[in-house]
Amino acid sequence: MQNKEFRVLEIPKWGRYLRGKWLENFANHLSKQEQKEIYLESFLWHLCSYEKVTCFEREEAIRAFERQKKSRCTIFYQFTNEAFLVQNAKNLKMKDLPYDEWDWNYTDIYVMDWENKWTFVITHETDIGLGPYFIQKL
Template identity: 80%
Template structure:
């Protein structure tokens, strides 16, 4: 991350835990069967692409993410257990996210606030996302 104001701590092996928290907080309204139907076990962002939750998309999602009051948040990926805790995240922007569209392990990125009230998702798919979900 290039933003010097951010305090970024690597939290190795937290990816699985954070994906579980994400599922519970943002897809908990779906039964296990419904989750399987939309292949949520393959890609968490299918929650948005299959329209199983209210979310913002594309530029509107980016603007919503960048407007959020961010004190502390986590960043994790779809296929790796590497994760980051970002403190002093008030100025965290999309351009600061550690994202690599060409490496499948690091190509689907999830940002979630420490209270699990919102999440921002960038997918590896051109034309799908980014997505922003705000819990009501």
């Protein structure tokens, strides 16, 4: 993420914590059994693909994310504990995200605002229509 506008801080080992916060904030309406039935422990974005939450998908999700007011947000992944805090993120776009389609550890990426009111998700299955997704808490 090389952009003079953003202030990006690495927050090593925060991935597990942020995945837990994501579950707490966006999937807390599901019981543990319901979470298990949609394999949420494998991929958080199954919340969207199994239609267990209202969300925008594909181009609509990208537009919603890019129009969203952003000041601070976190970026984390499904399979690694690396994470980032982005400050002054008002112009953060999808193209700015540290996503690597060739490295499995960096193919499922989650962006969550600091106040946990919205999240944007890019999946490793985007090429077949599963994602990106955008969820906004009401």
